[in-house]
Amino acid sequence: MSSPTYPPPADPVSGPPRGTQRFEDDSGAAWWGFAAIMLLIGGILNFIYGWAAIDSANFYVNNAQYVISDLNTWGWVVLVIGAIQVTGAIGLFAGNQYGRWIGILAAGANAIAQLLAIPGYPFLSLALFGVDILILYGLVAHGHPRRGGVI
Template identity: 55%
Template sequence: MASRATMDRMDRVTGWWMFAGVMLGIAGVLNVIWGIAAISDSKFFANNATYIISGLHTWGWVTLILGALELTAAASLFAGGGFGRWMGIFAAGLSAIGSLLSIDAYPFWSLSVFALSIIIIYQLARAPAVE
């Protein structure tokens, strides 16, 4: 027979938690790659784009740190911990804000990331279903 803590964890981890974990993991990897590219002066970023936070290098560090937070949240969500839920909400919230800050350079991409972040926040903030 499984322990009470294991049963509670199994009740919390639903398909939406897995979805949120996968999406946070993908976003984390992409943000780490984009952060490294911005720090190393890659040429695929929009020319003459204005950034709210200083310049491209600073925005690269912000994106890299956000990616690390998202990867940590995804790993914790896969482990089924309550910490992952709150960390996922926090990381998705920062991702939503960050995507709106870069809307001038990449409008469609920014709105897509914003919408996905809001879905992740909603699903993680919902109370687990009680049977």
């Protein structure tokens, strides 16, 4: 006499019986990790770019017309956005909702800022705008990771 197997074998057509197997989708955690790393990198770069703009470094295009005042003001805007991005990345690494909302705010603000900065550094602005859109997708579409934190 053979004992029944538990869990019952899967039917090739309908799949495993209900309630016998649980699968976790880790794509949300992967997107959170991507968003956290890219926010951290973008925040550090924005901090450096802001510092360079405040110092009137020769990194930027000469005689560019900025939407927001002058290069010095633009540097402070980018520096503040960079600090918010780093804060959001730290929150995402911790795995909390605070980091998610700060990350959404920071990526959205940086996306707008990069579009406004196209006269200063056109190709870099468009590339960073694309990265910000991917960050927004990862944080908005994939919600909260299943486990404690990203790392």
